[in-house]
Amino acid sequence: MESASQDISLNSPNKGLLSDAMMDVPVDNAAAARTAAPEGLSAAEEEELRAEIAKVEEEIGTLRQVLAAKERHCGELKRKLGLTPLDGLKQNLSKSWHDVQVSNAYVRTSEKLGEWNDKVTQSDLYLSASSTLEDWNEKLTQSEAYKKTQETLSQAGQKTSAALSNVGSVISRKLGDMRNSATFKSFEDRVGTIKSRVVGSRENSTDGLQSPSAGDKAPQDNAPF
Numbered sequence: 001m002e003s004a005s006q007d008i009s010l011n012s013p014n015k016g017l018l019s020d021a022m023m024d025v026p027v028d029n030a031a032a033a034r035t036a037a038p039e040g041l042s043a044a045e046e047e048e049l050r051a052e053i054a055k056v057e058e059e060i061g062t063l064r065q066v067l068a069a070k071e072r073h074c075g076e077l078k079r080k081l082g083l084t085p086l087d088g089l090k091q092n093l094s095k096s097w098h099d100v101q102v103s104n105a106y107v108r109t110s111e112k113l114g115e116w117n118d119k120v121t122q123s124d125l126y127l128s129a130s131s132t133l134e135d136w137n138e139k140l141t142q143s144e145a146y147k148k149t150q151e152t153l154s155q156a157g158q159k160t161s162a163a164l165s166n167v168g169s170v171i172s173r174k175l176g177d178m179r180n181s182a183t184f185k186s187f188e189d190r191v192g193t194i195k196s197r198v199v200g201s202r203e204n205s206t207d208g209l210q211s212p213s214a215g216d217k218a219p220q221d222n223a224p225f
Helices: 003-006 017-023 030-035 043-081 084-100 105-120 124-142 144-180 182-210
Strands: none
Touching: 124 144, 144 182
């Protein structure tokens, strides 16, 4: 084992002997690729089928290349139109959903669900349950507790509306009393006095700028005619 590991080691001077010896072993590629022919097929039929497989695979490769070119061309057209990948995704989802809706499986499922719905709604159990629920609803709406609760809620709503109306009236009355109070009138008088003073001072300053003073005299023209 030690001698064998030394020969395989990369540092060994005989590192290429093992690979050269393995490369000298003859390999029949045709025999390795060819599997046993099924029973009932002659050699000529087998060769014909293999040739047909090679031809079909070549056509598949050609179609893949054509499809890739078509996809690139379609992408360029979409970019020119300003269509984003999100628009394409929405279109694909819409088309897929339409295909699902028109598919036989979806149509059969819808028909089955409709039949089951008809059977359920027409069954004695469903009719009995519906009748029982209607009876309970009628008894509940006609019961004294329901009527009292409805009357209580109605009265509470009326009281709430009246309370809000009273609050508005009180606020309006308080504002009116405040405007009629002596303090508010005194404040209004002060504001009016300050306003009149400001306006009067502005008018006086404007008149002083426009009218000439008494000491100013108009220039005389002494030049002889």
